[in-house]
Amino acid sequence: MERQDQRIGLLSALPMGVVLLISFLAPMLVIAVFSVMPQKVFSLLHIPDFSSYKLVFTQGYIKSVLWSFGMAMASTVVLFVICWPLAFGMAKVFKGFGIFITIAVVVTLFVSENIRLFGWVLTLMKGGLIEGHLRAWTGLTFEGVLYNTPVIVFGLVYAYFPFMLFPLIQGIAMVPDDARQAAADLGATRRQIFFEVDLPLSAPGIVIGSLLSFVLAAGAMAESKLLGGQTVIVIADEIETAFTYGQNWPLGSALSIILILVIGALSIFGINRVNLDLIMGGRRT
């Protein structure tokens, strides 16, 4: 039986393995090789000179990198704070209503991100849903709240809400009620229960949720373009420009590699911390 498992396991992994090999690992290798090519070449048959990396560090691209990671960090923190109470309610308090929320949130995932962000533009712009109605009903008005950094962070929070919420629910569901009860019986305050029982015991969910929202936000582009106008150029935007208008593939590749390295390191660190079998509901470990 053991040998049988080995053989069938390997065979079943094959199709997925082939997909990942030809469409994930190979492209990553290509982009890595491109990133060390001389400027503005379109093939891999040149002598590497690492000039793109020099450009990245001297031409101010680092600013975009910092903006992206800064805004990703901010949105992750905000997401954690606003998702925690809801996740707690869904894991421990709500019953039928929790299922309703789950379905309602999942359905939004199937609506293209563009359309939802465009909806926010319509809602928040001057003459939009909020300002337009406010002016029509009360005569009051305000300048549009679009095209600044906070609204980009708001967009990131909105877009990646489910990616924080669902892992948090999984994490909080792993906290045994007995542990919370015992802590309360022994005289722990609410604060203490939160910091010393809830947080550590739901850590796997927190790690996955924060990681997902940070990583997705760091590589996001639509939020800053649609909601932010041209106030901030994020790294994904710079990468796109380098490939399209700039026609400088090696520069775009070098910028991508920097993003990939940071995100890859964080993901591998996070994925290694959690027991996948346990989170997915498996019984064996």
Next chain:
Amino acid sequence: MKMSRSARIALTLYGVLAIFFLYLPIISVGFASVSKARYLTFPIKRYATKWYGKAIESSTVQDLLWTSLSVALLVTVISMVVGFFGALAFARYQWRFRGVFQKLILLPIFFPQAVLGLALLLWFNALGIIPSWKTAVVAHLVWISPIATLIIAIRAYGFDPSLEEAARDMGASTWTVMKEITGPLLWPGVVSAGLFAFLLSWGNFPLSLFTTGADSTLPEWLYAKMVSGYSPLVPSVGILSIVTSIVLLLFGVIVMWLIRARSETLSAR
């Protein structure tokens, strides 16, 4: 630990508020799509459905629909097959590289999709393949087939391996076991994975952006029009795309429900 009544009510209100926020932008698009004016301002004074008519008649929109549909259907079928076997390797069998496999599957999900798309573009270029909607299928698969695998894996974790062992002990071949035991048991997971795959592919923008070449999918066209050269068709085409998703979702839920009803009558016999 009992929660006080007021805290419970506050939490419920918080949940309602969260849902309201999630749907507010979609409501705005809905209103915008039925506004008669070419240049939209709220509050909307005159309503009209003419933009829907124009959108459906437009040959550009029809082409977009076909491209999006072809990509999504192919992605769905391939993800279901790959995900079925991938889930077995992920959850069911104890084999040597299972741990590595599990982690490798998660990596593409964590990756920025725009960068994945670009890397694929470079790779296709190096291979001498001209990008079209078919290459977009490959791009979508990188991200969607791992998700399909995870969804089916949840189902695979839940089933009792002794069922397969019993069949094997009674002399069934590996193929027969797959067909008669494993397949039917995982089938509900495979259907919901297929549904997810279709919907995620249908709405995906960042992966399509660089990999469709001269072809264009619905979300790509919408984005292009939002960023430059606004067209009053944007809200109505957006709503049409959402309606398609919802109809499909309802259809999928009904299929799932029928499968469950059937398997219950089978086991009751």
